[in-house]
Amino acid sequence: MGLVLVALGLAGAAVGSARVARHQVRNAADLGALAGAQRAIEGEGAACAQAARYAAANGARMTRCTVSGLEIVIRVEVAVNPLPGVSGVAEAAARAGPVSADAVTVAGGP
Template identity: 65%
Template sequence: MAGSGERDRGAATIFVLAVGLAFVAAGLAMASVGTARVGRHQAHSAADLGALAGAAEAIYGQPAACTRAERFVSANGGEMTLCVVDGLEIVVHVQVEVRPMPGLTRHAEAAARAGPVYITIE
């Protein structure tokens, strides 16, 4: 007759495998969150730099300002989805493709505005 120790044989192996799988899943989840955050920061940087570059050309009109903004956004890994020039102000919307996990694609979005600061003296 087999003792109770014989029935538990191999249980520790299954337990260690389950714990290891939990650590791998947690690591993948944290890596996905980190990738998403990096994508968000990349989108913000591309939008900020594109808006600043476009604001320098805003005096020449929307086509010149948006063309320059687009060059800077693209150079920083983004895709410009909207560019609006109002006077000397420019608003740039940017989208960056993020792959948090293999086979999963998301988009991080950001917007930035640049232009002169108007001070009213009363």
Template identity: 55%
Template sequence: MTVARSSRQTAAERGGATVCLLAIGLVFVLVGMFGAALGAARCARHQARNAADFGALAGAGRVLDGVEGACARAAELVAANGGRMTGCRIDGLDLIVTARVRVEPLPGLTRDATATSRAGPARDTDG
């Protein structure tokens, strides 16, 4: 009678390791997806910063041409760096550019990374 009882216990416990292994695998997949989403968002933020920086630097050389000329040049460089210019204004001799980069960190989830940059002539800070 103990032999029959022992075989029933063994049959009831079969497959337990498979379920645990599947659960651990699912956790690894979810953690990997979360890491990939964070990496994509971080790359988009860097791309937006680069686009804004290059746009501001390029447009700052044309500030004396007026807002249209400076912002047109800035928009060219922002677009060349994978961004979309959402703002451009002149403050004295400085040009302030805002760039946006769209990112899809997870399927079906779309976000925008935005960065603003200022460029202009060097100033004497000892003054």
């Protein structure tokens, strides 16, 4: 009986750890994409560097970044270690930028 309770406790801890990692990676992707979008007008290098800094500040590692016009799409990952000897990776992608090219207006424009 005691062994079953310990096993259930470990399973619960593993599920909890995976859920926390999933939330962490989603937040890092969203915040990284938003930060990168602020620099998208400066080019892919500046936008991706900014996105990577914000992703890292949120405990994730950026694995991919593409900039197309004023839109940025990034993919990040977070290592998950739910139990000793067990490891995995949680991944998420996020996009940020204007809703459409028509949404971008120049200062003083219509």
